[in-house]
Amino acid sequence: MAITDTGRPGPVRDGALTALAADLQGPLLRPRDDGYDAARQVWNGNVDRRPAAIARCRDATDVQRAVRFARDEGLLLSVRGGGHSAPGYGTNDGGLVVDLSLLEEITVDAGARTAQVGGGVLWRELDERTQQAGLATTGGTVSSTGVAGLTLGGGLGWLMGTHGLSVDNLLSAEVVTADGELRTVDAENEPDLFWALRGGGGNFGVVPSLRFRLHPVPEVLGGMVVHPLDRAGEVLRFYRDFCPTLPDEAEAYCALLTDPQAGVPVIAMLLGYNGPLDEGERVLRPAREFGPPLADLVAPMPYVARQSMLDQPNGVHGLHRYWRSAFTEQLDDGLIDAVVAAAADFSSPLSGILFFHVHGAAARVPAGDTAFAARRVQWDVDVIAQWTEAGESGRHTDWLRSHWAAAEPHMEGSGYVNHLATDDPPEKVRASFGTNLDRLRLLKARYDPGNLFRLNPNITPVAPQPRGSSA
Ligand SMILES: Cc1cc2nc3c(=O)[nH]c(=O)nc-3n(C[C@H](O)[C@H](O)[C@H](O)COP(=O)(O)OP(=O)(O)OC[C@H]3O[C@@H](n4cnc5c(N)ncnc54)[C@H](O)[C@@H]3O)c2cc1C
Structure with missing residues (x-):
């Protein structure tokens, strides 16, 4: 049964x-x-x-x-x-x-600048291996996240302005489709399926291994500048004007969180530069001088150190969580007011609000080139409730829901596929696949007509209309 x-x-x-x-x-x-x-x-x-x-x-x-x-x-x-x-x-x-956790093989070809990666590998493991050859590819900002799961939904990370999203660096993938067949897909072999995997978010099959393009990534600049919460409005207004000035090599994220030492909410600009350190110092200086900040922790560091900068507490397995997110092309004053009010009212010191700035190479790829349609300069805004006690879930989800209700009207009705929640309405899921939704639904009907792979932001299959029939 x-x-x-x-x-x-x-x-x-x-x-x-x-x-x-x-x-x-x-x-x-x-x-x-x-x-x-x-x-x-x-x-x-x-x-x-x-x-x-x-x-x-x-x-x-x-x-x-x-x-x-x-x-x-x-x-x-x-x-x-x-x-x-x-x-x-x-x-x-x-x-x-x-x-897939036993599929942990990684083979780096330093000469060809490629890596073959098992479907259960974590970013920490891949980054450590590729960095032994001074190489890396765009990956997530918390090191215990899975490479395949993150990549199939798009893949936002510190290198995206320079090297595009994770999907833009995917050269080929093995995939077991719903019929049980193992296929190796790339730009030449089953290009439609390869296209769908790059943003289709787990809808098209199980990926036992992937092959990525790598890039030279030497020591990088990274770290955060921290300000008190009572200056958060000013900092966010500076931040929204600063982001559009950045070259591809620079990344600027922003977070409202609780200072673990002082136990009070703060705002931090999270900065990174992928290129010559002196050039990075010059580009990031305005953000480091603004304020002045309570603390300036930006410094040269190994790439793997920057890749794990946000691990605490976000990477810790087993904490209780509830997460909502949306894209926005503008940080309007209403949104700024809403997130500052949410931070002032944090129900848990582990909760946070994050702004990921998507720009540069990640935003320049035409929307139809991969299944990841959201190719715009924009922010991915994430409100994440995190707490330790199971019995307190109501209080923390209420905190998030009430503040999300104030913030949501200031953002778009779409989000990053990998950050969608189960209580996001179906129209938001559809909008998140954007202009690629119709093609994705046809491909879903071809490769997974029974929707076996449905525990994901789901693309429902639709059969092609016979010629001449009205849709
Ligand atoms: C703390 C944290 C930080 C994050 N930071 C980032 C970030 O910086 N950038 C970013 O882009 N995203 C980020 N994400 C979102 C992340 O990309 C998604 O949660 C992603 O689905 C995680 O993949 P996983 O393999 O770890 O998860 P899992 O829960 O194991 O998998 C999630 C889903 O991904 C699919 N999937 C996973 N592996 C495979 C596979 N081998 N073959 C086929 N389908 C597969 C399946 O649909 C699966 O149900 C973050 C998430 C968390 C929790």
């Missing part, structure tokens, strides 16, 4: 699971097995689900077997890489989890 989306579990045939376990090279963890409880946990401690089984795939053949099994048994299917999906798409109740 099938497991349904409504959460009404039918029994998975135990004999069928035993047969799957015998077929797999990697372990199949069931509720009675040691390690099951640890394996079912994800980054968001507020997500507490009990899958019928977790398939720890050892290779692409294991992935094929697990995908076919889920399809044939009518099981709800989750794909788990780094486990960082805020809505918890990497797990489910009563279904099957395809867990």
